[in-house]
Amino acid sequence: xxxxxxxxxxxxxxxxxxxxxxxxxxxxxxxxxxxxxxxxxxxxxxxxxxxxxxxxxxxxxxxxxxxxxxxxxxxxxxxxxxxxxxxxxxxxxxxxxxxxxxxxxxxxxxxxxxxxxxxxxxxxxxxxxxxxxxxxx
Ligand code: HEM
Numbered sequence: 001x002x003x004x005x006x007x008x009x010x011x012x013x014x015x016x017x018x019x020x021x022x023x024x025x026x027x028x029x030x031x032x033x034x035x036x037x038x039x040x041x042x043x044x045x046x047x048x049x050x051x052x053x054x055x056x057x058x059x060x061x062x063x064x065x066x067x068x069x070x071x072x073x074x075x076x077x078x079x080x081x082x083x084x085x086x087x088x089x090x091x092x093x094x095x096x097x098x099x100x101x102x103x104x105x106x107x108x109x110x111x112x113x114x115x116x117x118x119x120x121x122x123x124x125x126x127x128x129x130x131x132x133x134x135x136x137x
Pocket of ligand 1: 007008009010034035036037038043046048049050051052061065076078079097
């Protein structure tokens with residue numbers, strides 16, 4: 001599923017007082033600033049990104065992992081280059097990473113009618129009415 005389903009602090013911030021982070025649930029100090037790593041399947045269609053939607057585009061996310069990672073006592077050790085501000089991708093590597101992420105777009109899943117909203121909900125409203133402002137033209 002392109003995720004571990006685990007919780008990590010991926011180095012976005014240096015201050016942690018969010019009542020919605022993993023620490024708020026577990027009380028474990030190592031969970032400060034940690035959030036669930038979402039699946040990368042179809043992630044190219046799922047912006048804005050991160051728990052607070054701070055990045056509008058995948059380019060911004062890749063820029064973050066490349067050059068804007070912030071070191072703190074709570075950053076997960078998997079963020080190996082946190083001390084250097086990120087993995088320092090070249091423009092070519094960023095483009096290749098983005099192209100790879102686009103390969104995780106799952107057309108069969110996206111177009112499977114079994115996962116489509118019903119034409120009419122039990123209360124008579126339609127998906128268009130419920131989700132209208134989120135739908136793209
Ligand atoms: C360069 C490699 C990586 C890429 C391309 C990548 C991509 C992404 C993307 C696109 C999101 C946004 C998901 C969403 O908004 O639904 C995300 C979130 C996240 N990633 Fe990564 N990731 C990478 C490396 C890592 C690593 C190594 C970790 C583990 C330490 C990690 C942990 C997380 C977590 C915990 C979130 C959720 C953060 C939040 O909700 O604020 N990622 N990642």
